[in-house]
Amino acid sequence: MNIAIIGGTGVYDPRILNNIREQVTPTPYGVVRFKTGEYAGKEVAFIPRHGSNHSIPPHLINYRANIWAMKKMGVKNVIATTAVGSLNPDMKPGDFVLIDQFLDFVKNRTTTFYEGGSRGVAHVDVTTPYCPSIRNVLAGEAKELGISLHQQGTYVCTEGPRFETPAEIKMFAKLGGDVVGMTNVPEVILAREAEMCYATVSMVTNFAAGISPQPLTHHEVLETMQANTENIKQLILTAIER
Numbered sequence: 001m002n003i004a005i006i007g008g009t010g011v012y013d014p015r016i017l018n019n020i021r022e023q024v025t026p027t028p029y030g031v032v033r034f035k036t037g038e039y040a041g042k043e044v045a046f047i048p049r050h051g052s053n054h055s056i057p058p059h060l061i062n063y064r065a066n067i068w069a070m071k072k073m074g075v076k077n078v079i080a081t082t083a084v085g086s087l088n089p090d091m092k093p094g095d096f097v098l099i100d101q102f103l104d105f106v107k108n109r110t111t112t113f114y115e116g117g118s119r120g121v122a123h124v125d126v127t128t129p130y131c132p133s134i135r136n137v138l139a140g141e142a143k144e145l146g147i148s149l150h151q152q153g154t155y156v157c158t159e160g161p162r163f164e165t166p167a168e169i170k171m172f173a174k175l176g177g178d179v180v181g182m183t184n185v186p187e188v189i190l191a192r193e194a195e196m197c198y199a200t201v202s203m204v205t206n207f208a209a210g211i212s213p214q215p216l217t218h219h220e221v222l223e224t225m226q227a228n229t230e231n232i233k234q235l236i237l238t239a240i241e242r
């Protein structure tokens with residue numbers, strides 16, 4: 001197994017793959033159930049981050065178990081999707097953003113495998129947190145498919161599950177954030193610790209609180225996501241072919 005897809009909000013359906021099988025993988029952090037299948041002659045793992053019916057909120061996702069299970073399966077390359085709000089007027093609902101940096105505003109999550117003890121202590125380098133080679137492939141594919149994709153963007157990760165206040169959004173924009181979501185930390189960090197090549201395609205589902213003229217709803221996020229799932233599927237599948 002070389003490739004995994006971590007599906008975010010709106011990307012729950014493993015049927016983009018053929019010959020699907022259920023995998024049950026024990027890890028030190030709990031058992032992970034996910035699907036594996038085939039595409040273009042390659043074996044691909046698929047984990048819907050929030051569960052197959054969006055039953056796991058962002059702050060309760062077992063990020064360490066998910067990444068550990070993939071590592072154990074031999075996964076080397078991970079393409080993750082995330083739904084995000086935008087703080088950047090150029091990044092509009094329906095656009096994709098190929099994240100290249102993050103700002104970590106999570107509060108109550110363990111963001112490392114290295115907690116001392118038998119696994120020791122490590123300080124992983126995150127100068128380039130997102131895999132340049134997968135990002136290059138995705139950027140090239142998006143161009144060919146005519147999909148509107150920003151080639152760089154800074155992802156602000158909040159604890160959630162609430163949306164942000166307009167004051168927080170103003171602060172994040174001042175700090176250089178482009179988009180805001182609730183899941184990329186610690187996922188990207190753990191993938192890095194596990195020495196996997198990890199990239200995130202974010203889909204802008206809304207302008208963030210205070211920029212958007214109306215209060216945010218999860219329904220709005222899902223609606224935009226649904227309208228664009230075909231694009232995100234196509235983008236990921238053509239990248240897998242490469």
Ligand code: HPA
Pocket residue numbers: 083084085086158163164180181182205206207208209216221
């Ligand atoms: N904030 C945080 N997470 C999100 C948003 C948002 O505006 N939209 C989609 N996920």
